[in-house]
Every structure is written in C-alpha cells, then in structure tokens.
Amino acid sequence: MSSSISSSRPTQVTRLCARCTVARALILRPKTHERLCKSCFLAVFEEEIHSTITATSLFRRGDRVAIGASGGKDSTVLASVLKTLNERYDYGVTFVLLSIDEGIKGYRDDSLETVKRNAVQYEMELCIVSYAELYGWSMDQVVAQIGKKGNCTYCGVFRRQALDRGAEKLGITHVVTGHNADDIAETVLMNLLRGDLPRLHRCTSIVTESSSSPIARSKPLKYAYEKEIVLYAHHKQLDYFTTECIYSPEAFRGSARSLIKSLERVRPSAILDIVRSGEAFAGMVPESIQRSGYGSSADISGETDSGGGCGNGGGGRASGGEMLDMENELIATAKTKRLETKITLPTKQKNKGKQQTPKKVRDQKMSNCKKCGYLTSSDLCQACALLGGLNKNRPIRPIEVEVADS
Numbered sequence: 001m002s003s004s005i006s007s008s009r010p011t012q013v014t015r016l017c018a019r020c021t022v023a024r025a026l027i028l029r030p031k032t033h034e035r036l037c038k039s040c041f042l043a044v045f046e047e048e049i050h051s052t053i054t055a056t057s058l059f060r061r062g063d064r065v066a067i068g069a070s071g072g073k074d075s076t077v078l079a080s081v082l083k084t085l086n087e088r089y090d091y092g093v094t095f096v097l098l099s100i101d102e103g104i105k106g107y108r109d110d111s112l113e114t115v116k117r118n119a120v121q122y123e124m125e126l127c128i129v130s131y132a133e134l135y136g137w138s139m140d141q142v143v144a145q146i147g148k149k150g151n152c153t154y155c156g157v158f159r160r161q162a163l164d165r166g167a168e169k170l171g172i173t174h175v176v177t178g179h180n181a182d183d184i185a186e187t188v189l190m191n192l193l194r195g196d197l198p199r200l201h202r203c204t205s206i207v208t209e210s211s212s213s214p215i216a217r218s219k220p221l222k223y224a225y226e227k228e229i230v231l232y233a234h235h236k237q238l239d240y241f242t243t244e245c246i247y248s249p250e251a252f253r254g255s256a257r258s259l260i261k262s263l264e265r266v267r268p269s270a271i272l273d274i275v276r277s278g279e280a281f282a283g284m285v286p287e288s289i290q291r292s293g294y295g296s297s298a299d300i301s302g303e304t305d306s307g308g309g310c311g312n313g314g315g316g317r318a319s320g321g322e323m324l325d326m327e328n329e330l331i332a333t334a335k336t337k338r339l340e341t342k343i344t345l346p347t348k349q350k351n352k353g354k355q356q357t358p359k360k361v362r363d364q365k366m367s368n369c370k371k372c373g374y375l376t377s378s379d380l381c382q383a384c385a386l387l388g389g390l391n392k393n394r395p396i397r398p399i400e401v402e403v404a405d406s
C-alpha cells in the first residue's frame, strides 16, 4: 500500500506574533488583521485606549469620574482598562461605578449582581440608582402598561436622567460610558441616513456636553472594536454579564449594524473609517446647526444619537446575539486549543428603512422642569412628560408584573 496519506498531510506552521516576533500568534486582530500573541494583543488594546485618553486630555489629576456600569462586556472592559491605566500611568483619578437599575427582572437584576462583584474586584465604590425610586415606575411596570413597542424611548429618556441624578448624588460631573467604535459607526450612519446634522456633529465627539445637563459624558472606547472588547474580556477572564435586554427592538439601529457588519466583512477597517468620516463631517457642520436640538429626547445614554431609542446595543440589533456567538466560539476555541482565533460571524440581514425629512433647525432656551427641576427646553422635562402619560393611565391597583424567564 502507498504511504501517500501520511506524507501528503500538511505540516502545521507556527506563526509568530507580528509585534514581539517571539511568542506564538494566537489572535487575528479584527481591527487590523495583524496576528498577535495574547500579551501583545492585551497591551496594544490598552495602549490605544490610553492614547485616546491622553490625546483628548480626558481626565485631570484629582478628578472623580463615574463609570456607567451595566455589568455588560463594554462597561466591564472599560472599568478594568481604566483601573489598569490609572495605576500604570498614575492618572490620579478616582473611578466610581454608577449603575442604573431599570427594574427588568431576569436581566438587570442579574447584571447588577455582576457589577457588585466588579466593585469588589476593581476596588471601586458602587452607586445604584433605580427607576422605581426616581420615577415610581420600573421598566417591567412600564412594559406591562404600554407593551413592548416604544418602551426603549421611555428607558432611554429615564436612563439618561438617572445617570445624571446618580452622578449628582455622588458629587461627580463626568460620566464615562462603554460606547465603542461599532456603536459610534452605527450612530454616524443613522444620523447620515436621517440627514440629522446636529446629531451627526455631536455623535463622534469623545465628550458630549449638553445644555440640558450639568454632567459631561465621554466614551474612552470610541475607537475600540466590539469584537476586540469581547476578545479582551475573554483573554483577561473578566467577570461580565452576557444576556441582552429582553425588551429592546430598536430596528433602525439594527439595520445600520447589519450594514456595517457586511461592510466589515469585505473591509475590516470599515468601522474605524465610518467613525473617522463622521468626525470629518462633524467639522463641516455650520455652527448655527451644531447646537440646534441640543439636549433633546434623543440625547440618550450618553450617546446623543437616536430618535428616542435606548442606545442599547443588545436586542435592538437585527443581528443581535453575534457577540454571544463570538464568545461561545472563543470558549470552544479555548477548549480545542486551536492556535489561532479567527472569528467569522453569521450573515443575517433585515432591512426596513423609512425615508425621513431633514430635521428643522431650532434654537433652544433651557429652563428648569416645572415638576422635577431637571434642565429642559420645555415646561416639562422628557421624563416628566412621559411619566405624565404613564401616571394618567395608571391602574388603581398596582400593575402585576410578569416575571421574565431568566
């Protein structure tokens, strides 16, 4: 018998890390397609965030900064990296975890347990503010009253104000969130498609300050790819919560996300290219247009993006669950001890688009909400206006909330 089978078997080539050229390459970097070893990947990921922070002078020594902590991968990676960099480069910043409990059983209650563990792991103070205490309504109750459709509008408006109120409670004027490059690229695309120049101008800024809020928001992960955030969390073995919000059908963002994912398949730099293009467009928006609509309902979750959505990366995305697929693949890969991690995601498309007319430019004068005192351009702030509708229709007996499957 011929021995051709064994002699024709391909020999496995060990690739070396493109940076250190010593260790074995384990990771195909999604952003650049460089092949890196684990420690070079972790180092380069951290260094890029450090450059973003220093290039924009994001923090000053002595600052107290709240990290919007949902327990999900983005904010957990943000907290972990900020702790690492604060110690490594002696930023002299005190970071505090600030969590909003929207009151969603089987989702936020579980993710808050993760944040509580993170507070211990990262030795950070934790402050939790709930919708129930601030507004008298949990999101489970809101959904029981109005149904799932449109609930993200309530959640987004409530969360934005809750983050401000939580920060005020802590005596903090700067909240950082885990919005990443994918989130920003989606927002750029959505604002372009809507022809919304004021939001297009704001959405790429690393810091968003609004006349409707004394609290500045910033996004230190604005150039970090979501896939790299998952890789970082996996290789650092971070403790984070993976379930996506059970109430979040944000279809337009989902369509933008699907489009970007398709572009990324043929051009890995597409996400960063869109973010950079958004920055370039922002510089071209006339000043008279830049500030119009500031502090409006759409300035949500620090993202200043959408027409009232929650900004939740999770279920609202048409191709939701991709990151979960990626995490599962990483775990399986780790088990089979393959040499290289290359992530391919399933193609799912869902495209429903509505033509929108460009928003009118309007100047806004800010005053205090007649009910709660929060800054607003109308008599009532967004949250009080929504609460007015909810309270008017509130049943005499408390709403029985169906407990979601966990």
Ligand SMILES: Nc1ncnc2c1ncn2[C@@H]1O[C@H](COP(=O)(O)OP(=O)(O)OP(=O)(O)O)[C@@H](O)[C@H]1O
Pocket: 067, 068, 069, 070, 071, 072, 073, 074, 075, 076, 098, 099, 100, 101, 102, 176, 177, 178, 179, 183, 301, 302, 310, 311, 312, 313, 314
């Ligand atoms: N309940 C919350 N409490 C505090 N911060 C929050 C909360 N929800 C969202 N954020 C902040 O807003 C950012 C973007 O939120 P989004 O809902 O889009 O979730 P995400 O992209 O899945 O992020 P994460 O993985 O951190 O949950 C989060 O990274 C976090 O910083």
